[in-house]
């Protein structure tokens with residue numbers, strides 16, 4: 001009875017419709033999706049089989065040996081990891097973060113916990129995937145930098161928002177743009193401005209979502225060209 005009363009008070013205080021199913025979100029910690037939609041979302045637990053390089057979801061059951069998807073063979077980063085699959089609650093949370101620089105408590109916890117269970121503990125520098133100047137002016141914040149700050153605060157690993165820049169403004173991914181077209185659109189789009197900060201670093205490259213991997217691979221390419229020892233990719237979500 002009391003719980004019901006408190007819940008309805010919360011609903012009043014927090015009248016947010018779930019951006020997936022439109023039922024009401026009863027806890028502000030859940031952000032823009034309801035409890036039910038969070039439950040449906042595939043958050044990686046460590047028990048599934050993921051590509052040992054790019055982190056692609058391969059099967060729900062674990063395997064005792066390293067498995068690769070081979071779509072990522074040519075990618076320049078060492079390995080990539082994400083909180084879960086870009087679907088339901090995670091998808092709407094990623095979209096919301098492109099509009100507002102806020103990360104709900106549940107998402108923040110999942111992000112930090114996933115990092116803490118990753119093989120990236122020897123990272124020495126956190127670098128967000130940069131936006132172009134034009135996009136930064138349109139949006140006024142970089143969602144990858146928002147995520148990077150959360151990790152830097154929790155882990156005390158240095159954050160570097162200056163060394164890697166996006167020198168070419170690429171249009172938002174258009175519908176029908178396949179992996180190859182995406183790869184070409186971000187090729188040579190990135191540049192290292194301060195190589196002395198990158199040289200010898202084990203870089204944790206942070207972005208909101210991993211799709212084809214073309215963006216992070218091109219970032220990794222210039223980071224390695226400038227002496228990065230390792231490039232790990234860490235994102236909130238990844239597409240199937």
Ligand SMILES: [Zn+2]
Nearest residue numbers: 018021034037
């Ligand atoms: Zn929902």
Ligand SMILES: [Zn+2]
Nearest residue numbers: 051054069072
């Ligand atoms: Zn892979």
